[in-house]
Amino acid sequence: MGERITRIGLMGGTFDPIHNGHLVLAEQVRTRFQMDKILFIPSGNPPHKELVASKEHRLKMTQLAIEDNPYFELSTIELDQDHKTYTIDTVRRLRKEYGDNTQVYFITGADAIIDLPTWKDVHELVQLCSFIGSTRPGVNEKELSEQIDALVRDFKADITITQVPALAISSTDIRRRVKYNLSIKYLLPAKTEAYIYEHELYKDSRKVL
Numbered sequence: 031m032g033e034r035i036t037r038i039g040l041m042g043g044t045f046d047p048i049h050n051g052h053l054v055l056a057e058q059v060r061t062r063f064q065m066d067k068i069l070f071i072p073s074g075n076p077p078h079k080e081l082v083a084s085k086e087h088r089l090k091m092t093q094l095a096i097e098d099n100p101y102f103e104l105s106t107i108e109l110d111q112d113h114k115t116y117t118i119d120t121v122r123r124l125r126k127e128y129g130d131n132t133q134v135y136f137i138t139g140a141d142a143i144i145d146l147p148t149w150k151d152v153h154e155l156v157q158l159c160s161f162i163g164s165t166r167p168g169v170n171e172k173e174l175s176e177q178i179d180a181l182v183r184d185f186k187a188d189i190t191i192t193q194v195p196a197l198a199i200s201s202t203d204i205r206r207r208v209k210y211n212l213s214i215k216y217l218l219p220a221k222t223e224a225y226i227y228e229h230e231l232y233k234d235s236r237k238v239l
């Protein structure tokens with residue numbers, strides 16, 4: 031009998047901060063695709079982005095948010111690097127680590143996946159993993175599915191789009207709420223919320239949005 035195929039989900043994002051929308055998405059995808067685990071991979075220095083909270087804070091907030099789910103794990107594979115990090119390098123390394131009997135799914139926001147043609151070594155990347163893109167309520171689904179269909183056709187990528195109502199929560203909105211002293215209770219795990227206040231994150235008025 032052949033060895034059992036393991037399925038892992040790589041949950042990539044800035045997580046600035048992580049919130050319940052991310053957690054609900056990860057749990058729904060895990061059960062729907064019968065994944066063995068979900069690795070949360072906070073981006074190190076994303077190629078095109080200015081971050082608000084430091085690597086250390088984003089790492090700690092993610093750790094606190096996922097620690098009570100035995101299927102969730104934190105990976106510092108991108109945070110540990112000082113240079114720019116690309117998904118292809120992360121997926122290559124993890125595929126090597128987990129071996130050929132592992133099926134890999136990269137999970138992130140659908141609008142990030144729309145830009146796939148600009149990602150480094152996209153032709154190899156689509157061979158190495160499937161993609162799960164999540165959308166928020168209110169997104170124009172017709173336009174999105176046309177864009178995804180074109181990607182599937184042009185790159186032979188395996189992409190599934192899933193709408194997660196809990197993703198009405200967004201990191202941008204949480205940062206804005208903290209800045210204006212509005213409540214963020216129930217939008218993210220209580221331990222992560224407490225960490226934000228303890229370290230006075232997102233108070234800096236210039237950089238929040």
Ligand code: NAP
Nearest residue numbers: 042043044073076116117137138139142149150164200201
């Ligand atoms: P982002 O700008 O932080 O997010 C774009 C949108 O997607 C936002 O609406 C965001 O909502 C949502 N989002 C981000 N991560 C998500 C997740 N895991 N689940 C659900 N929604 C998510 O995107 P990013 O962090 O730069 O990029 C996302 C992932 O794609 C990262 O792992 C990044 O490394 C990878 N990526 C790779 C390349 C490349 O290799 N060249 C290029 C672009 C992106 P919230 O703000 O609420 O999270």
